[in-house]
Amino acid sequence: MAHDAFHFPTKEGFTFRMSEEKRSDHELIEATKNGDESAFTEIVTRYKSPLTNYLYRFLNDYEEAVDLAQETFVRVYFAIDRYHTQFAFSTYIYRIATNLAISEIRRRKRRRLFSISGLLAGEKDEAAEFEIPDDRALPEDELLDSERDTQIARAIAALPEKYRIPIILRDIQGRSYEEVSAVMDLGLGTTKSRISRGRALLKEKLQEYLR
């Protein structure tokens, strides 16, 4: 039997289904819809690290990445009835994570933006906004093995969102072009173009490591 499994309680409150045969994402989703919480736990276990790694490369903040990854699964859980299995689940979950990450980045920008219109307003009393560069040291430097990794992380973090997302998905997470375009809800050509442009920007910044 495909699902010849047994359950045992864990401290997490879920039960793990031990099976010799790995169930597909869609099967797990269907099982979750039918009330099998262990199936959802399996989904979490399957995607927790890829998603955390993706969000970490996106945000450069491990704690925030873990938090958003958890939030992603919570949202998936409560919206699971609305998920249609004609789409790849990985695409679905990466899209949710991406939207959360974009929201987080915009929230950070709002915190860093402030107006000094009183000091430098023009004659038309136009408010001037200045973005303060984020010069904070990466808090997870210890996770990076070398100075090279630090420089790569900084170069990725400096990319505009529209290039950073496809570069991380394609070149770090190893997703296909089709998946990347589906996550970003863009055409395949636009996606490839952005990846190409993002790579060009990275090459400029990482020249010393490419020779």
Next chain:
Amino acid sequence: MPEENDLELADAELTNLLASMPKVSAPNDFEFRVSARIASARIAAKPRGLFGALRIAVPAAALLAVTATVLILNPYWSETATVSEPTEVAVAKEPQEAPATVPGREIEIPPTTFASNGPSIRPERRMEVDDPLTSVSRGPSNDDAGTSFVESGTQGEKIYPRGINPNVDSRPVSPNETRTGISIRDILGQLGVSFSPTANGLQVDSVAANSIAARSGLLAGDVIESLNGQRISADTVLFGAFAARRIVVRRDGRPVGISLGR
């Protein structure tokens, strides 16, 4: 072609570089924390149905009740509510003395000096009545608020405290309320006259030297018949502002008018 190959080579190098980045893993208690968040979200989403509706309806009803109470009890709103008939408002403010009440127009208010017969109208005692729609809370006596009211008279200047306009006694009083006033004895005493009531009027017993009455020509033996045109007796009590101007006395059987203040 060589350039394209170089570009592809550079892309390959870059992708290898990016792929070689160390992968971070989720913490070991990740599933537990997800399950805890899901449970927490379930609890937060629970109060629906009747209880959920009550959570919104009860504070809303309380807010409405408080607002309604404030609107009803607040005197400002109470006055505003009756302003649709401006005439009635003014009457309500001055139930006894303020008859004319067209808002925004200049009106004449008769002096509120005498309790018995209404005295003559003095031209200088005109005032602007506020438009109740724009200044409802102000009473007539507030026209001079902030300045001391000075009234010239035969007895010199009377200086009243700020906010007190002696021309207008607008204090709302009930028709049966006993009002305090100034007796005719006090008034004549200030003029320097001591008198005795007789059947014909107030007979002057004596006039103080250098008093207003003495300078005006009042003599002992005169019988005072009227003051400012109003017949007076020993029991006459005057209310509000008062300025004695003219006394009519009977002297040697003939009426004699005496202007005070000379």
